Amino acid sequence: MSDSGRSWGKDPHRLVSLNEAWQAVWRAVTSQATRELPPIGVEQVPLEHALGRVLAAPVHADDDYPAFDKAMMDGFAVRSADAKSAGAALRVAGFVPAGDVYQGRIDAGEAVRINTGAPLPDGADAVVKIEDCVVENDFVTIRTAVHEGQSVAPRGSHRRRGDTVLTPPVRLGPAQIAAAATAGSALLTVARPVGAAVVSTGDELVTPGEPKLPGRIYDSNGPMLTALLRQFGAEPRNLGFGRDTAASLTALFEQALAHPVVLAVGGMSMGTLDLVPQTLSSLGVTWYFHGVEMRPGKPVAYGLGPNGQHVFGLPGNPVSAFVCSWLFARMAVRALQGYEARPPARLSVTLARDIKAHRDSRPAFLPARLRSEEDRGLLAEPCHWGGSGDPFGLAEADALLCLPHPDEPTAAGARVDVICLAPTCD
Numbered sequence: 001m002s003d004s005g006r007s008w009g010k011d012p013h014r015l016v017s018l019n020e021a022w023q024a025v026w027r028a029v030t031s032q033a034t035r036e037l038p039p040i041g042v043e044q045v046p047l048e049h050a051l052g053r054v055l056a057a058p059v060h061a062d063d064d065y066p067a068f069d070k071a072m073m074d075g076f077a078v079r080s081a082d083a084k085s086a087g088a089a090l091r092v093a094g095f096v097p098a099g100d101v102y103q104g105r106i107d108a109g110e111a112v113r114i115n116t117g118a119p120l121p122d123g124a125d126a127v128v129k130i131e132d133c134v135v136e137n138d139f140v141t142i143r144t145a146v147h148e149g150q151s152v153a154p155r156g157s158h159r160r161r162g163d164t165v166l167t168p169p170v171r172l173g174p175a176q177i178a179a180a181a182t183a184g185s186a187l188l189t190v191a192r193p194v195g196a197a198v199v200s201t202g203d204e205l206v207t208p209g210e211p212k213l214p215g216r217i218y219d220s221n222g223p224m225l226t227a228l229l230r231q232f233g234a235e236p237r238n239l240g241f242g243r244d245t246a247a248s249l250t251a252l253f254e255q256a257l258a259h260p261v262v263l264a265v266g267g268m269s270m271g272t273l274d275l276v277p278q279t280l281s282s283l284g285v286t287w288y289f290h291g292v293e294m295r296p297g298k299p300v301a302y303g304l305g306p307n308g309q310h311v312f313g314l315p316g317n318p319v320s321a322f323v324c325s326w327l328f329a330r331m332a333v334r335a336l337q338g339y340e341a342r343p344p345a346r347l348s349v350t351l352a353r354d355i356k357a358h359r360d361s362r363p364a365f366l367p368a369r370l371r372s373e374e375d376r377g378l379l380a381e382p383c384h385w386g387g388s389g390d391p392f393g394l395a396e397a398d399a400l401l402c403l404p405h406p407d408e409p410t411a412a413g414a415r416v417d418v419i420c421l422a423p424t425c426d
C-alpha cells in the first residue's frame with residue numbers, strides 16, 4: 001500500500017484505535033465525498049415484499065384507531081349507570097357482531113349482546129364479559145359492578161387520524177408491517193438497497209463443490225460476506241475471487257468500484273503476495289486507516305474510492321472478515337440507507353464462564369452464545385473455536401463478546417458487553 005493515503009501521521013505501521021477507525025468511517029459516510037455518489041433513492045413496495053427493507057418515508061394513520069369505540073370482550077354492551085352494583089338485570093335488546101353497526105340506541109335498563117371487535121352501540125359505555133353474565137330468556141343478570149369504559153377501547157385511543165405510526169428509518173419487521181396495514185397503507189416507501197460488491201483474493205481459493213487440489217481451500221468469505229451484506233440491507237454482488245497478481249486484482253476491482261460499497265477480502269497483510277492495498281490505491285482509493293487495535297481483524301483497512309465509494313479491505317481469515325464487516329462495513333451500509341452512522345449497539349450480559357488472560361491486550365471480539373437462565377438473566381458463553389481461521393465455532397455464535405482488556409482475566413459472573421448478531425437486534 002502506498003503511504004500517501006495514510007491520514008494519521010508518519011508511522012506506516014501505527015494501528016489506529018477502534019474509536020479512531022469508527023470516526024473515520026463516520027466522517028466519510030457523513031461527508032461531502034460520499035454525496036458524490038449517486039443518491040441511493042427510494043422505491044415503493046407492497047406490504048408482502050416489505051420485510052427487511054428500510055422505511056424511507058413516514059406512515060400516517062388514515063383514520064382514528066380504533067375507528068370507533070370498540071368492544072374488547074365477548075359479552076354485553078351496557079350503560080354503566082344501570083349496573084353500578086352487582087346483580088343488575090337488564091333486558092337483552094339485540095346483538096352486534098364484529099363488522100356490523102347496531103341500529104338504534106341502548107335505552108335505560110337494556111343490554112345488547114356484543115362480540116369482540118364490534119362497535120359499541122349508541123348509549124352504551126361499557127362491555128361486560130360473558131363470564132360475568134347469566135342469561136335467562138330475554139334478560140341478562142350482570143354479576144359484577146360495572147364501571148364506565150370497562151372493556152372498551154375508545155375511538156382514537158391508539159392513534160388519531162394523521163398521526164405518525166412509523167417513523168423512518170426503521171427496518172420493517174412483522175410488527176411494523178402490521179402497523180402499516182392497520183393504518184391502511186398498501187405500499188411503503190423504502191430505501192433502495194445499497195449496491196455492494198464482494199471480491200475475494202487468493203491463489204488458494206476454490207469454489208465450494210469443485211475439486212480441491214492439495215493446498216487449496218474452499219472460498220467461504222465470498223458467500224459469507226454476500227450473506228452479511230444482504231443481512232445489513234445491501235444488494236450484494238459476489239464477483240468471485242482474483243488470483244494474487246496485480247492484473248487479476250485490477251480487473252476485478254475495476255468492476256467492484258462500480259458499486260457504492262466494496263468489500264475486498266484477503267491479501268491485506270504483510271505477505272509477499274498481499275497486493276490488495278496497493279492495487280486499490282492505484283485505482284484511486286485513498287486509505288483512511290490500515291490496521292486497527294483489535295482482535296481478530298487487525299489488518300482491516302478503509303478508504304474512499306475516486307467517486308466516494310466506501311472500500312473495505314478485510315483480512316482473509318473468515319472470523320476476522322466477519323467481525324470487521326460487523327464493526328465497520330455494516331455502519332456504512334446502514335448509514336447509506338438513512339440510519340444514523342454508529343457502531344453496533346451492545347447489550348450488557350453476564351459472563352457464563354471464566355476467561356483466562358490473553359497475552360495480547362488488543363480489544364477482542366469473541367464468538368459467544370447467548371442463553372437465558374431464570375435466576376441469572378442473559379448469559380454469554382464463549383464458543384469453542386480455533387481462532388480467526390476457524391469458522392465452525394463462529395457458526396455456533398449468536399453474539400460477539402467484547403473484551404476491552406483481554407490481557408486481564410474475566411471471571412464468570414462478571415458483567416460484559418456483547419454485540420447481538422440477530423439481524424433485527426439493533
Ligand code: AMP
Nearest residue numbers: 200219220221222266267268315316317
Ligand atoms: P490473507 O488475508 O490473504 O493473508 O489470508 C489469511 C487466511 O485466510 C489464509 O489462511 C487464507 O487462506 C484464508 N482466506 C483468504 N481468503 C479466504 C476466503 N475467501 N475464504 C476462506 N478463507 C480465506
Ligand code: MG
Nearest residue numbers: 201202266267
Ligand atoms: Mg491471501
